[in-house]
Amino acid sequence: MAEASSSSEFPKKVVYCGVCSLPPEYCEFGGTVKKCEEWLEQNHPAMHEKLYSQEAIEQNLSALSLDAQKRAEKDAQKKAAKAASAEAKAQEQRATSKVLIKRIERNKRKYVTAVQGLEQFGLDIKKVAKDFGKKFATGSSVTKVPGGGEEITVQGDLSDDILDYLTETYSDIPEDNVECIEDKKKKAAG
Amino acid sequence: MFKKDITPGPKTKVKSSAQRGIRQKVLDQYPQLEPYIDDIMPKKEQLDLVKLPDRIALYALSAVPLFFQHMDDPLLPHLTLIHRYPHCFTRLRIDRGAIRFVLSGASLMVPGLTSAGGRLPGNADDTEGRYGGKDGGDGGELDAGEVVVIEAEGKENACFVGVLKMGTGEMKRVRKGQALEGGHYLGDGLWQLNLA
Ligand SMILES: [Zn+2]
Numbered sequence: 510m511a512e513a514s515s516s517s518e519f520p521k522k523v524v525y526c527g528v529c530s531l532p533p534e535y536c537e538f539g540g541t542v543k544k545c546e547e548w549l550e551q552n553h554p555a556m557h558e559k560l561y562s563q564e565a566i567e568q569n570l571s572a573l574s575l576d577a578q579k580r581a582e583k584d585a586q587k588k589a590a591k592a593a594s595a596e597a598k599a600q601e602q603r604a605t606s607k608v609l610i611k612r613i614e615r616n617k618r619k620y621v622t623a624v625q626g627l628e629q630f631g632l633d634i635k636k637v638a639k640d641f642g643k644k645f646a647t648g649s650s651v652t653k654v655p656g657g658g659e660e661i662t663v664q665g666d667l668s669d670d671i672l673d674y675l676t677e678t679y680s681d682i683p684e685d686n687v688e689c690i691e692d693k694k695k696k697a698a699g
Numbered sequence: 700m701f702k703k704d705i706t707p708g709p710k711t712k713v714k715s716s717a718q719r720g721i722r723q724k725v726l727d728q729y730p731q732l733e734p735y736i737d738d739i740m741p742k743k744e745q746l747d748l749v750k751l752p753d754r755i756a757l758y759a760l761s762a763v764p765l766f767f768q769h770m771d772d773p774l775l776p777h778l779t780l781i782h783r784y785p786h787c788f789t790r791l792r793i794d795r796g797a798i799r800f801v802l803s804g805a806s807l808m809v810p811g812l813t814s815a816g817g818r819l820p821g822n823a824d825d826t827e828g829r830y831g832g833k834d835g836g837d838g839g840e841l842d843a844g845e846v847v848v849i850e851a852e853g854k855e856n857a858c859f860v861g862v863l864k865m866g867t868g869e870m871k872r873v874r875k876g877q878a879l880e881g882g883h884y885l886g887d888g889l890w891q892l893n894l895a
Contacts, residue, residue, distance in 0.1 A: 519735060520783035523856060531885050532782070532856045538802050539886070572795040572816060572852060584799060 524553055533560055540592030603630055603681060612668045613692040620666035630681050634659050644674060700881040701888035702804040708750030718746045721758060728774055731787035762894040773846050778883060778890060781848050781857045788848040790830050792818035795852045801859050802886055807879045809870045816852035819867045840868045859884045
């Protein structure tokens, strides 16, 4: 009997934080609480009100001894510092990384375009390759680069289109960090 | 179990006969999932097996992880599955102070369960009987080796699932030591794993 009434109640829908991926009630234990809170306020205002009210915060604190509170706070600070430095590092990496768009002559008048360096901007290469294929209605695949790493190979001469597409779609990639070069067939042996 | 980030191995399709076997195992281990099993593992949909490091197998339905298993050990539910059907699993609760340790991958220690904020079977403050096993005349006490889901004081959703290292009766007596082994916690490598 209870089952019939409860079957509509389940599966329970659980909200997961758009920043740290945990249920928002656990955001306080990660190093990105500030960002998590902003996200929740924008996306789930009612839940935000409940979790971040003065009352809720006081209640959380009263569950711990003074000593434990101090240790927890120290721990939280450490975590936040760690997260901040990781973020700074990622930003620096983005600022110095380059995306290379190479036009390669395959046959007379036939070209492929190779794109390297996207992984440094935290992009999923396979997914981007698929998006290229769809966007430009052409063959697009991921190939291993000798010396490690992967590049996307797109059929056709699409250097300029890809440049535009990348800088429009991914705001994380500054236009200055994208370079188009030409790779003539059979250059000096190398 | 998943303290480090994990790189999943290749995905393979589970044969329909094997799929039936897994379904039965799930029901044997978690009989309370019975009313929902067709939603969780629809008979006609393809179950995938993803190999994870250290001989752990993960069963998933398209990109949704469901259960994982180390060799022939019991099947353990993924936390997102627990969040969807929390009442179908045997649960205990840790106090607030223990949460941050669990979420950083430390072993779950008995005092986190025996303190005022924790809940072992038969706790007087647990009037709805949410925590512990089905009472088999032993007050719902659980034995070592049983799979339990760990909820937390002041939180709605579970944060950990693992296997009891010590019976709950013994925990109440000794009040120290490691409570659970291995397992899966919020934010660990299994949680972060992207199957898409
Ligand atoms: Zn969060």
